[in-house]
Amino acid sequence: MAVALVVTSAAGCQWPRDADGTLDRVREGTIRVGVAHNPPWTVTGGDAADGQPPEGVEAVLAQRLADSLGARVQWVRGSEAELMASLAERGLDLVVGGLDAQSPWSQDVALTTDYLTTDTVVAVPAGSATEVAGQRVLVREGSTDAALLPDHDATAVPVADLPERPDAAAVVPDWLVDAIGLTDTGTHLSSLDHVMAVPPGENAWQSTVERFLLALDDDEVRRLLLDNHRAGA
Known part of the structure; x- marks a missing residue:
């Protein structure tokens, strides 16, 4: 009876789980992506009011992630410090900008597994x-x-x-x-070791982002780096 209860309970729970329901909210919804300028990984370009999305390798990857979830991207440009503060307060869902696994922000936000x-x-x-x-x-x-x-x-x-x-x-x-x-x-x-950042405690969302990143082909990411370098990013 005890075993049956454990199995039934586990079957009714999503694991891993988000503390704030990020994955459920962004799927077929909107992903708020913070972008810090760091060519060729991210190129924020001009005024966000011009409607042009940022460029760079991780901007491409973030858009692909959104496409895989049927979501749109709301781009938020800013300094790394500004974006990380917003991410820690769950004002953003993802931050990209050529981040390294040794980032000093690891105490405030969650860093994904390195993908390259x-x-x-x-x-x-x-x-x-x-x-x-x-x-x-x-x-x-x-x-x-x-x-x-x-x-x-x-x-x-x-x-x-x-x-x-x-x-x-x-x-x-x-x-x-x-x-x-x-x-x-x-x-x-x-x-x-290149990573992206997500809000702390959003384990299902982090797991989804990591599965996407770990499925990437290293050679393709390096080709994107070269393409952005040649484009002057």
Whole structure:
């Protein structure tokens, strides 16, 4: 009798469950997606009043997620801090913006399982020596990777923008190396595990988002990154 009651009870419950019913509300409804500007992952563009949706890889993915649920997207542009505060208060259903699994917001919101890992590498023109020690390496100004180059006995050369096809060693994301005619030296400086963010306690909704993300093909996501890079995102 006890076993039968447990089975009956479990059968009548949705698991995992949302504390605030997000999944039931957004399915065939509206997903409120916060977008922080972080090319090529997200490109917020101009004024939201122009009716144009944001661009970038994760904007595409968020729209695909909505399509899979028969939902429309309400885009909300803002800074990462503004969006995360709204997400924590359940004013949004999803935040995208090239977030990393080590995000400092993980105490306030729920981060999905990472769906793609990218590395930042030192790459050189084809035919060049792949020994990084002693080289002067181009690196985007403000990048935290510049501080890691001395650990490899290399000298950072900060530049406002990397050339389209660098003629010297440069710090670039791994998905871009081949496309700009460079060769990976094997020196990887940092790694990012990419995630999205959902409100805390919305377990059924988070599970749905994660199933969507984990079903993505890595190669396709990397192609989207390249497409956005070529488009100037």
